[in-house]
Amino acid sequence: MIRKKVCLLGAYAVGKTSLVMRFVKNMFSDRYVTTIGVKILKKELELDGEKLSLLIWDMHGDDEFQNVRTSYLRGAAAYFVVADGTRADTIHKAEELRALAMKSLGDIPSMLLVNKSDLESEWELEEGFEEPFASTGCRVVRTSAKTGDGVDAAFTELARMMCSQ
Numbered sequence: 001m002i003r004k005k006v007c008l009l010g011a012y013a014v015g016k017t018s019l020v021m022r023f024v025k026n027m028f029s030d031r032y033v034t035t036i037g038v039k040i041l042k043k044e045l046e047l048d049g050e051k052l053s054l055l056i057w058d059m060h061g062d063d064e065f066q067n068v069r070t071s072y073l074r075g076a077a078a079y080f081v082v083a084d085g086t087r088a089d090t091i092h093k094a095e096e097l098r099a100l101a102m103k104s105l106g107d108i109p110s111m112l113l114v115n116k117s118d119l120e121s122e123w124e125l126e127e128g129f130e131e132p133f134a135s136t137g138c139r140v141v142r143t144s145a146k147t148g149d150g151v152d153a154a155f156t157e158l159a160r161m162m163c164s165q
Contacts, residue, residue, distance in 0.1 A: 001044075001051045004162050005075050006155075009101060010082035011093040012061025015115040018145035019082065020058045023155045028146050035060045038072055045159055052159055070104045077162045078109040080154070081133075085116045085123040085142070095132055109161035111139045113154055118144040 008016040017035055021027050024043045039058040044051065059072055073079070081098045083090040094112060101110065112133045114125070120142075130140040139157070143150040 001053050002163070003053045003055065004077040004159070005055045005057060006158065006162075007057045007059060007073055007076045007079040007101075008082055009059055009079060009094075009097040010061060011084070011087075011090040014061070014082045014084040014087070014090050015145045016061070016080075016082050017058050019080075019113065019115060019143060019151055020056050022145045022148055022151045024056065026148070028148075043155075045156065047156070047159055047163060050163065052163065054155070054159060070100065073101060073104045076101075076105055076108065077165075078158050079105070080111050080113050080158065081138075082113045082115055085114050085125055086119050088124040088126065088129075091125060091129050098133070098136075098138065107137075109158055109165070111141055111154060111158055113141055113143045113150075115143050115145060117142040117149055118147050 008020065010016050018028060020041055024041045035058055041056045043054045043056060045054065057072060079101050081094040083094040133140050141150055141154045143154055145151060
């Protein structure tokens with residue numbers, strides 16, 4: 001079985017834990033609980049007949065009180081940067097965190113997940129917000145941890161990207 005480490009980075013309250021819980025346990029809770037440090041969950045997949053074990057590192061939100069520890073990134077085969085479509089400032093934080101991850105990890109598979117697509121009518125994002133990510137080869141995917149829209153597909157696509165390297 002192939003084992004791969006995947007990290008989730010993003011500002012506080014963008015839905016990182018909710019995305020992981022939706023993917024790993026197919027659950028969603030409206031209750032907000034701050035992640036302290038890192039929470040590690042495991043999910044096994046089968047891709048093209050190959051068994052894959054994902055160790056998913058759900059990292060605390062980056063804000064004025066906590067910064068992402070680059071030591072948590074060591075050994076990652078891929079990462080998601082997560083933003084909340086209803087909070088424009090989280091896209092800027094996602095750009096900063098992607099730059100940090102690229103500096104620490106090099107050019108490994110990554111995706112920007114713009115979460116809360118179920119609230120798209122309330123999004124605050126400017127036209128072209130995807131460009132800084134897309135121009136550097138980072139795929140942008142809209143997700144909803146609440147409804148599950150796009151979640152399994154994003155994790156599966158990132159897993160395929162890791163395995164093709």
